Amino acid sequence: MRRVSLSGSEKTVGAIWDWYEVQSRLALAKKSQLLQEIRSSHRVSDPTFFGMTTEEIDDFFCELDLLTMLDLLASAEAAIRVNFLNRVYRRLKDDVSRQFRTLYKANGNSIRLEDVLNVWKDLVPAIKNQVGDFNGALLLRHWLAHGRYWTPKFGRDYYPGDVYDISLRLINAIST
Amino acid sequence: MAEQSLKEFFRKKKAKAGGDIDWAARKDEWVQTIRDLYKTITDDYLAEPVADGSVAVAEDEKTIVEEFIGPYQAPELVLQVGDEKVVFSPKGRNIVGASGRIDLVGEMGVKTLVVQPERRWGVVESRTPTLRIVPLDKESLLSALKDVMRP
DSSP states (O other): OOOOOOOSOOOOHHHHHHHHHHHHHHHHHHHHHHHHHHHHOSOOSOGGGTTOBHHHHHHHHHHHHHHHHHHHHHHHHHHHHHHHHHHHHTTOOSHHHHHHHHHHHHHGGGOOHHHHHHHHHHHOGGGHHHHHHHHHHHHHHHHHHTTSOSOOOOSSOOOHHHHHHHHHHHHHHHHO | OHHHHHHHHHHHHHHHHOSOOOHHHHHHHHHHHHHHHHHHIIIIITHHHHHTTSSEEEEEEEEEEETTTEEEEEEEEEEEETTEEEEEEEEESOBTTBSOEEEEEETTEEEEEEEEGGGEEEEEEEOSSSOEEEEOSHHHHHHHHHHHSOO
16 A cells, blocks of 8 residues: 655644744734724724724634634644554554554545544543544534534534644643 | 832823723714615605605614624614615624724625715725725615625
8 A cells, every 4th residue: 555655744733823822912913903993983004904893803813713723633633644654654563553554454545534533532541531522623623624614513612722732632642 | 009000000001092982972973874874865865766666665773782882773774676675784883994884785795885084975895905985876876786686
């Protein structure tokens, strides 16, 4: 079976979080300026925002949070898949790696992320919660990645900090 | 000492923020500006089509909730032409760059009307790359209606 050529270009959740914090500060400054313009009326510093209500301004800047969460989940997916492939290619002897090889033989490179996570959940009960939390966040990932065309039911609210924690906890758990 | 610092902090903040804004007065003026617009539309711009029965005009109410102002009722103007409806739906007083906004909502799209200085109404033709607003009159209203209604 043809091996995946690993790029080594994947972003870490830490790098994404640093980027988000900087962008977030810039966005807040811009948002504050716009809210000030609303209160004082009639001054338009940026026509992109002309006519927007405060609610629409909130929605506009909420995009940064949504895109960051997608990036964090994509980064975590990359870490999980690279971990999977490394265990397969290196023919490690632990139970998880053996089960991964079986999955790999059956599915090749088109293995579903959920199937990889199920192996972790079934064979390493100690990280069941981390896997469960990440599986829940995958609903958000699918909704974002597929263009948000359906009304989502996540069972909880997600913010970038939550997704960062969920992703990092799982990455750390499977990396030990 | 800490109390004095806080006092000074808020005194400076207030001075920097400028005078207090009478949000209730802003809201009342905004609602009156909407009513004046609807009167101009029904009594002037649409007087003839209303008189000959080709368009029916009705008013409705909607609740708007805005920061600083809170919830309030604002009138909507509904134009009914056969089985097609167009609504002038106020979005809010507190918007970027103008003193109020109404969306003209039809089956085929939405046009934005804004209140400019001296309570003049304008139709937003484009935001980017160049902000273009044309004064609201019979001609621009016709153009806006064509944009949001079925061909």
